[in-house]
Amino acid sequence: MTGSTALHGAPDCVDRELAAVATRDEAFGTFARRVRDLQATTPATGRGGATAATPVAMTTAGEASGASATTGGTGCVAVREAFAETVAPHSTADLADDEPLAETIAAELNEDVAVALTAETGWTPTLKRAVLEEIATRRREVDIVRETLETERETVVAAIDEIDEILTWLQSTAEESLLQCGFETLRAKHDRLERSRERLDELTARRQSQLTETTNRYGPGGTRYRTLVESVYSAQPARYPLLSTAARLYGVCGDCQRTVRTHLTRRV
Structure with missing residues (x-):
C-alpha cells in the first residue's frame, strides 16, 4: 500500500535533521556575534x-x-x-x-x-581570530551537511514517486482474476512487471553509487554519504529505507511475475 513503506517515512527523518542543522548554525552564528563584540x-x-x-x-x-x-x-x-x-x-x-x-x-x-x-x-586579538576562524570552519561544515541533507531529501522524494507508481499499478491489478485474463493481457502484465523490476534494479544501483560518495565538495577526505544516511535513519527499523523498500518490492514483483508466467504457459 502506498505510503506505508519504510521509505515513506524518510523525508520526515531528513526534515528533523535539517531542523537540527539549522539550529546548530544559528547557535554558532549567535556565538560568533558575541565573540566579535568582545574587544580583545x-x-x-x-x-x-x-x-x-x-x-x-x-x-x-x-x-x-x-x-x-x-x-x-x-x-x-x-x-x-x-x-x-x-x-x-x-x-x-x-x-x-x-x-x-x-x-x-x-x-x-x-x-x-x-x-x-x-x-x-x-x-588577545590572535586568540579572538583563532576562535572566529574555528567558528567559520564549523559553519562551513554545517553548510556542507545541510546541502547533503537537501540532496538526500530530493533523492528519497523522487524514489517515493517511483515506488508509488509501481505500487499503485500492483494494487490496481491485485483484485483481478488471472484465470479470466487472456494471453495478451497476461503477457502485458508480465512485461510490465519485468519493467518494474528493471526500474527497481536501476534505482538500487543509483543509490548504491550515491552511498559511496563523500560529503566534501572541496576534495577527497570528507565524510561518506553512507555515514550520514546511517545517522539520519539510526532510530528507524530500516537503516537504509530506500534500499530496503526497493528490495522488498523487487521481490514482490518477482513473485507476481512467476505467477503470471505460470498462467501464460497454460495458455500456450
Missing part, C-alpha cells in the same frame, strides 16, 4: 613569553613580548559563557552524562582554543 586586548610590552591562556602557536611576535593580560581574563570568561549559552546545549544534547565545558569547547573548536579560554587570561 594586546598585552603590554615587557619581558616574558606567551601567557598561559595563549599557546605559542596562537601568539604573534608582538604578543609574545608582552607580559600581563589581566583585562583579557574577563574576555575569556565572557567567551566561555557565550559558548555555554549558545553552542554547548546543542553539542551535548545527546550525551547521557554532563560534559565539562572545556571538553565541549575542545570538541567543537579545538584543544588549543579550549586551553587558552580556560586559563582565563589573555583575550
